[in-house]
Amino acid sequence: MFNPFSLDGKVILVTGASSGIGRSIALECARLGAQLIITGRNPERLNDTYVQLEGTGHNKSIADISTDEGINYLSENLPQINGVAHVAGIVITKPFQFLNRPELDLVMNTNFNGPILLTNVLLKKNLIKKESSLVFISSISGTMCSFIGNSAYSASKGALNGIIKGIALELAPKRIRVNSIIPGMIDTSILNHSSISDEDLFEDRKHYPLGRYGRPEDVAYAAIYLLSDASNWITGSNLLLDGGYTLK
Amino acid sequence: MEIETFVKQFALQFAETDSKEFQSKTRFREIEEWSSLISLSIIAMVDEEYSVKLTGEDIRKSTTINDIFEIVKSKK
Numbered sequence: 001m002f003n004p005f006s007l008d009g010k011v012i013l014v015t016g017a018s019s020g021i022g023r024s025i026a027l028e029c030a031r032l033g034a035q036l037i038i039t040g041r042n043p044e045r046l047n048d049t050y051v052q053l054e055g056t057g058h059n060k061s062i063a064d065i066s067t068d069e070g071i072n073y074l075s076e077n078l079p080q081i082n083g084v085a086h087v088a089g090i091v092i093t094k095p096f097q098f099l100n101r102p103e104l105d106l107v108m109n110t111n112f113n114g115p116i117l118l119t120n121v122l123l124k125k126n127l128i129k130k131e132s133s134l135v136f137i138s139s140i141s142g143t144m145c146s147f148i149g150n151s152a153y154s155a156s157k158g159a160l161n162g163i164i165k166g167i168a169l170e171l172a173p174k175r176i177r178v179n180s181i182i183p184g185m186i187d188t189s190i191l192n193h194s195s196i197s198d199e200d201l202f203e204d205r206k207h208y209p210l211g212r213y214g215r216p217e218d219v220a221y222a223a224i225y226l227l228s229d230a231s232n233w234i235t236g237s238n239l240l241l242d243g244g245y246t247l248k
Numbered sequence: 249m250e251i252e253t254f255v256k257q258f259a260l261q262f263a264e265t266d267s268k269e270f271q272s273k274t275r276f277r278e279i280e281e282w283s284s285l286i287s288l289s290i291i292a293m294v295d296e297e298y299s300v301k302l303t304g305e306d307i308r309k310s311t312t313i314n315d316i317f318e319i320v321k322s323k324k
Contacts, residue, residue, distance in 0.1 A: 195292075197305050200284065200308075
């Protein structure tokens with residue numbers, strides 16, 4: 001059957017695969033035929049993803065890619081790959097005035113330095129094949145708008161969108177494509193037990209013209225498009241996925 | 249920790265409301281200026297001053313400044 005979105009025969013690395021968006025991307029990519037290498041920090045939750053992967057030949061690796069040790073460990077055990085979905089990320093909800101250096105470092109190391117330096121190491125070790133696709137999960141926060149208490153997160157995502165344009169330009173001769181997805185709020189556990197109450201989150205959904213927050217699968221299908229050969233002529237772009245939030 | 253100090257620290261998170269309007273029994277959500285930003289600022293202030301992590305839910309279920317003070321004490 002003709003399917004331009006097939007990932008058959010592609011080896012795809014997914015970071016942050018132990019929960020939420022990363023888990024969904026891993027599961028959906030496997031359903032479209034990809035061979036997955038999933039990574040995350042929590043062994044049990046990563047294994048929960050691993051056992052749900054359709055097909056065979058998948059691998060998992062516990063690593064904290066916000067550190068150089070984690071990046072080196074992960075890259076030592078990797079085969080050559082055809083695509084990466086950079087999903088690992090954290091949120092700190094704090095008014096700007098209260099932010100301190102350790103918190104800013106944590107957000108930048110996890111959301112920006114980690115994925116960028118991992119990409120850098122994978123390129124140095126020649127582990128990214130020609131015609132590969134690199135997908136970064138960014139956000140509307142920091143690229144289109146921001147939210148109260150979200151300044152550090154916005155900074156990390158804005159920085160991602162900036163640097164991928166430079167990377168996309170430099171990797172174009174190898175036909176390696178580099179894109180980001182910029183989702184609005186996605187229903188995951190990232191804000192459970194946080195400074196924002198469930199009631200506020202419920203109210204916030206009303207700001208989305210399509211009537212709901214995004215689901216992890218919504219992001220997964222966008223990632224599949226960017227990882228597949230269907231998006232062969234797309235590089236340096238930011239795919240907006242926000243249920244219409246930024247229309248208003 | 250003392251309630252008088254806490255009320256002062258609480259009042260500092262507001263930009264427009266006169267600090268004299270704040271007492272331990274003040275129903276903070278009825279203050280016109282109350283907002284989600286101030287709610288997050290209270291949580292951040294409590295973390296900084298008392299090393300206690302309040303949740304959005306703790307604020308939501310509180311009515312007076314003293315209610316929050318009691319939660320902070322109980323979590324300390």
